[in-house]
Structure formats: structure tokens, C-alpha cells
């Protein structure tokens with residue numbers, strides 16, 4: 001048994017509020033999300049009947065990301081998508097991460113989410129998301145204003 005990480009919130013999200021908002025979403029409290037090793041994010045996998053259903057769900061999430069101006073670290077293979085919510089700047093768990101995690105739970109239910117077998121949900125898709133985050137992402141580097 002390894003010890004549970006504790007959450008690290010973004011500097012603009014009070015730990016009191018964050019803890020209150022996040023707690024019900026965590027597996028430890030009957031939710032489905034687990035904290036990342038660093039405590040700066042939450043992650044879980046979602047499984048659906050088909051690729052089409054999975055893609056539909058990802059489309060719904062992507063549309064909400066555009067509204068919230070907040071993106072996930074995620075990956076997909078066939079009928080499973082792995083999603084991690086973390087904020088890059090300022091680093092840690094932000095209110096948007098918690099809102100988006102809750103949004104995903106709700107929409108996945110509406111898309112017919114299937115149970116992932118206990119013990120099999122573990123690292124599904126996290127390796128791929130880690131690689132993209134480490135090698136590819138220049139998403140949240142503050143951009144210089146042009147002109």
C-alpha cells in the first residue's frame with residue numbers, strides 16, 4: 001500500500017475551498033478520480049461501448065474546454081479515454097480542473113459510460129498523455145503580445 005498524495009492547489013484557489021469542492025470527486029470519498037503523484041492534478045479513465053461513443057464524449061468535453069479556455073491532458077485508444085486535469089499556470093489544481101472533472105463525470109454518464117474493472121483502470125493511457133505533456137506541450141507558456 002502506498003500513501004495517498006495530498007492535493008496541491010493553484011495559488012489562486014484557496015486550499016479550503018479546493019478541498020471542499022474536490023473531495024466528493026475523489027475515489028477515497030466514493031468518487032472516481034485519483035490524485036496524480038504530484039498532487040497537482042486528478043486523473044481517471046473512461047470506457048464506452050464503442051469508439052464512436054468515446055469520440056462523442058471527447059467532443060463534448062472539447063467543446064466545454066473551448067468555453068472554459070482550459071484543456072486536459074488526455075489520450076484515447078479505441079473505447080477508452082484517459083483524462084487528467086491539472087493547471088499549468090499557476091501550477092496545481094484550479095477551480096477549472098474541479099469543474100471540468102465534474103463535467104466529465106456527468107457527460108460520461110449521459111454517453112453510457114461503462115465500468116472499468118477494478119484494478120484495470122490504473123495506468124491506462126497515462127503514459128501516452130505524459131509523453132505528450134513532456135515533449136509536445138507549449139500550451140500554457142505566456143504568449144508575447146504581437147504588434
Ligand SMILES: C[C@H](O)[C@H](O)[C@H]1CNC2=NC(N)=NC(=O)C2=N1
Pocket residue numbers: 069070071072086087088089090139140141
Ligand atoms: C491564455 C489561456 O487561458 C491559458 O493559456 C490557459 C489555457 N488552458 C489551460 N489549460 C490548462 N490545463 N492549464 C493552463 O494553465 C491553461 N492556461
